[in-house]
Amino acid sequence: MSGQVTVSRPVESFEYEFFDGDPDHLMTVVSTPDQLSRWINPDFLKLTHRIGRGSFGDVWIATHHVSTEDYDEHHEVAVKMLYPIKDDQVSAFLAKFDDISSKLHGIQGVCLLHGISVKIGKICIVMKFYEGSIGDKMAKLRGGKLSVSDVLRYGIDLAQGIMELHSRGLMVLNLKPNNFLLDEHDRGILGEFGIPSLLREFQLPNSDMVHRLGTPNFMAPEQWQPDMRGPVSFETDSWGFACSIIEMLSGVQPWPGKSPDEIYDLVVTKKEKPIVPSGLPPPLENVLFGCFQYDFRHRPLMVDILRAFQRCESATSGDNAQPIVERSNLGGLTDWSILKDPLYVGDTVRSRKPKNSSKPKNMDIPEGTVVGLEGNNNQDAFILIRVHGIHNPLRIHPSSLERVTFGFAAGDWVSLISDDSRIGILHSIDRDGTVTVGFVGRESLYEGKSSELQMAEPRYKGQFVRVRNSITNPRFGWPRKGNGEWATGRIQEVLPNGCLEVRFPGRLNFRNGASNCLANPAEVEEVRFETCEGWVRKYQHLEDFHWVVRPLVIAVGLFAALKVGFFVGGRSRRRLRSARNNPQGHDGQNAGNPAWLPHPVANILFREGVATR
Numbered sequence: 001m002s003g004q005v006t007v008s009r010p011v012e013s014f015e016y017e018f019f020d021g022d023p024d025h026l027m028t029v030v031s032t033p034d035q036l037s038r039w040i041n042p043d044f045l046k047l048t049h050r051i052g053r054g055s056f057g058d059v060w061i062a063t064h065h066v067s068t069e070d071y072d073e074h075h076e077v078a079v080k081m082l083y084p085i086k087d088d089q090v091s092a093f094l095a096k097f098d099d100i101s102s103k104l105h106g107i108q109g110v111c112l113l114h115g116i117s118v119k120i121g122k123i124c125i126v127m128k129f130y131e132g133s134i135g136d137k138m139a140k141l142r143g144g145k146l147s148v149s150d151v152l153r154y155g156i157d158l159a160q161g162i163m164e165l166h167s168r169g170l171m172v173l174n175l176k177p178n179n180f181l182l183d184e185h186d187r188g189i190l191g192e193f194g195i196p197s198l199l200r201e202f203q204l205p206n207s208d209m210v211h212r213l214g215t216p217n218f219m220a221p222e223q224w225q226p227d228m229r230g231p232v233s234f235e236t237d238s239w240g241f242a243c244s245i246i247e248m249l250s251g252v253q254p255w256p257g258k259s260p261d262e263i264y265d266l267v268v269t270k271k272e273k274p275i276v277p278s279g280l281p282p283p284l285e286n287v288l289f290g291c292f293q294y295d296f297r298h299r300p301l302m303v304d305i306l307r308a309f310q311r312c313e314s315a316t317s318g319d320n321a322q323p324i325v326e327r328s329n330l331g332g333l334t335d336w337s338i339l340k341d342p343l344y345v346g347d348t349v350r351s352r353k354p355k356n357s358s359k360p361k362n363m364d365i366p367e368g369t370v371v372g373l374e375g376n377n378n379q380d381a382f383i384l385i386r387v388h389g390i391h392n393p394l395r396i397h398p399s400s401l402e403r404v405t406f407g408f409a410a411g412d413w414v415s416l417i418s419d420d421s422r423i424g425i426l427h428s429i430d431r432d433g434t435v436t437v438g439f440v441g442r443e444s445l446y447e448g449k450s451s452e453l454q455m456a457e458p459r460y461k462g463q464f465v466r467v468r469n470s471i472t473n474p475r476f477g478w479p480r481k482g483n484g485e486w487a488t489g490r491i492q493e494v495l496p497n498g499c500l501e502v503r504f505p506g507r508l509n510f511r512n513g514a515s516n517c518l519a520n521p522a523e524v525e526e527v528r529f530e531t532c533e534g535w536v537r538k539y540q541h542l543e544d545f546h547w548v549v550r551p552l553v554i555a556v557g558l559f560a561a562l563k564v565g566f567f568v569g570g571r572s573r574r575r576l577r578s579a580r581n582n583p584q585g586h587d588g589q590n591a592g593n594p595a596w597l598p599h600p601v602a603n604i605l606f607r608e609g610v611a612t613r
C-alpha cells in the first residue's frame with residue numbers, strides 16, 4: 001500500500017468529524033520521546049476523521065507516513081486519542097505505555113499496536129486499522145444480536161486474547177462489544193489492552209470528568225471502588241466478558257437505560273446481577289452465572305470460560321450437533337474457586353474452613369498429606385489423603401479440602417509482620433511461598449512472600465463489631481451512640497480485601513435511613529454478649545441486635561410499672577380498708593420478683609442464639 005490511502009470499509013456508517021485542530025504540536029514535556037521504543041513523530045501522523053467516541057477518548061482514522069531510505073509508505077491506521085491528562089504527567093504516561101506495549105509484543109489475539117504519539121496535547125495510541133468491531137456488526141443486524149454459534153466462535157477468539165494478556169499480568173477492565181474488533185478473516189480481536197488502569201494513576205485536568213475504571217454497564221462490583229471494595233483481579237474481566245456475551249446474545253446491554261449511579265446502586269449496593277438469557281447450552285449458562293458471583297474469588301478464570309465455550313461449540317457444530325436444551329437445571333452450580341488451586345501428591349491439606357466461620361474447630365482433617373488422585377483434578381475427582389493415626393488413606397472430595405503451605409491457606413486472615421495495622425485476606429499461596437493478599441486501600445492484589453505475613457484475627461459474617469476505642473477517626477466513618485461511644489454493628493459481608501460491610505440493626509435510622517457502613521478490619525474489635533462486663537453492658541449489647549429491643553423494654557417496663565401500680569394501689573386500698581377494720585394487723589407478703597427481660601426481647605435473644613431456653 002505504498003503512497004496510497006485505502007479505506008477498507010465504508011465509513012458512512014460512522015459519525016465522524018474532520019480533523020481541523022492545531023497543527024501537529026509536540027508537548028514540551030515530552031523531552032525525550034526517542035527513548036520510547038514505540039514513539040511516532042506526530043508530523044508523520046495525519047488524522048482524517050473520527051469514527052468513535054468512548055469513555056476514554058475518540059477513535060480516528062489516520063494515515064501514518066513511514067519513510068526510510070528504501071521506501072516511502074502511507075499506512076491507514078486507527079488512532080485512539082485519549083482525553084487529556086495533566087501536562088506534567090504525559091511523560092510518565094508515555095513511559096508506562098512503553099512498558100505495556102513491550103508486554104503486548106507477539107500476542108496474537110490483541111490489536112496490533114504501531115506506537116504512540118502526542119497531537120494537540122492529547123495522547124494518541126496508534127494501532128492497526130481493523131474491519132470494525134463486533135458492536136458495529138451487531139448494530140447492522142436485525143434485533144442487534146448474534147447467533148449462538150457466532151457468539152461462541154468470537155467468544156473463543158476473544159477469551160484466548162484475554163488469556164494472553166492475563167498471562168502477562170495485564171487486565172483489560174473495559175471488555176464490551178465495541179472493543180471487540182474483527183480482522184479480515186472475521187476473527188475476534190481484542191481492541192483494548194487495559195487503558196482504564198493505564199490512565200488510573202494520572203489526573204484529569206477537568207475535575208468534572210469521573211475517573212472510572214471501565215464502562216458502567218460492564219463493570220464488576222469491585223471495579224467501582226477498587227481501593228474500598230476491591231481489589232480488581234483477572235476475574236474482574238470475567239464479569240465484563242460475561243456482560244459482553246449477554247449483549248451479543250440478546251442485543252441488549254446489561255442495565256439498559258440506567259445511569260451510572262443507578263447501575264452502581266444495583267450492582268454494588270443491591271448486589272443484583274445481569275439477566276442471563278434462557279435456552280443457552282448448559283455449560284455456557286453455568287459459566288455465565290459463575291461470572292456474576294459478587295465475590296470475584298468464586299468466578300471462573302478466563303481459561304475456565306474458554307473451556308466452557310469450546311465444549312459448547314463442539315457440541316453445537318458439525319455432525320455432533322446437539323439441540324440447545326431449554327433452561328438447564330443449575331441446582332449444582334460449579335464452585336469455580338476449587339478449580340483454581342488443584343491439589344497434587346505431596347501437598348499438605350486440611351478440611352476447608354466453613355465459609356464465614358472464624359472457628360477451624362470440628363475439622364474432620366486437621367492435617368493430612370495427599371497421596372493419590374482419582375480422576376483428573378476436576379470437579380468429579382477424589383483425593384486420597386494420608387492422615388496421621390489412620391491406617392488407610394481417606395478418599396475425600398477436593399471441595400472439602402484446602403492446601404496448607406508454610407502454615408497458610410487461601411482465605412486466611414493475615415497481616416504484614418512489618419505493619420500489623422494492615423489486615424487482609426490471603427488470596428493465594430504458591431508452593432514456593434509466593435502470596436497474593438487483598439488489603440483495604442490497595443486497588444490490586446499485594447504480591448509478596450509468606451515470610452512477610454502473620455495470622456490475624458478472622459472476621460466473619462454475623463459477627464458484632466465496634467470501632468476500637470483507640471481509633472478516633474475511622475477510615476470509612478462510623479456512627480456513635482447518644483452517649484458518644486462507638487455504636488456496635490453486625491458484619492453483613494466480608495469483601496475480598498477484608499473490608500467489612502456492617503449493618504446496624506440496633507439503630508432505626510442512620511444517615512438518612514441508610515444503616516450500612518464499611519469498616520477497615522484493622523480498626524474494629526469483636527463485641528460478644530459473654531464478654532460484656534456487667535448487666536448494663538450486656539443489656540446495651542442486646543439493644544444492638546434489633547432496634548425494637550429498646551422500645552419494647554420501655555413499653556414492657558411501663559406496662560409492668562402500671563401493673564405494679566395497680567397492684568400496689570389495690571393492696572394499699574385493701575390495706576387501708578383492713579387497717580381501718582383491723583388497726584393492729586400486718587401484711588407480711590412480698591410484691592413478687594418479675595423476670596427482668598420482657599418476652600419479646602427474650603425471643604429475639606433466643607432467635608439470635610445469645611440466650612438459651
Ligand SMILES: Nc1ncnc2c1ncn2[C@@H]1O[C@H](COP(=O)(O)OP(=O)(O)OP(=O)(O)O)[C@@H](O)[C@H]1O
Nearest residue numbers: 052053054055056057059078128129130133178179
Ligand atoms: N483499531 C481499530 N480499527 C478499526 N476500528 C476501530 C478500531 N478501534 C476502534 N474502532 C472503532 O471505533 C469504535 C469505538 O471505539 P472506542 O474504543 O472509542 O469506543 P468505546 O469502546 O465505546 O470507548 P472506550 O473504549 O473509550 O470506552 C469501535 O466500535 C470501532 O468501530
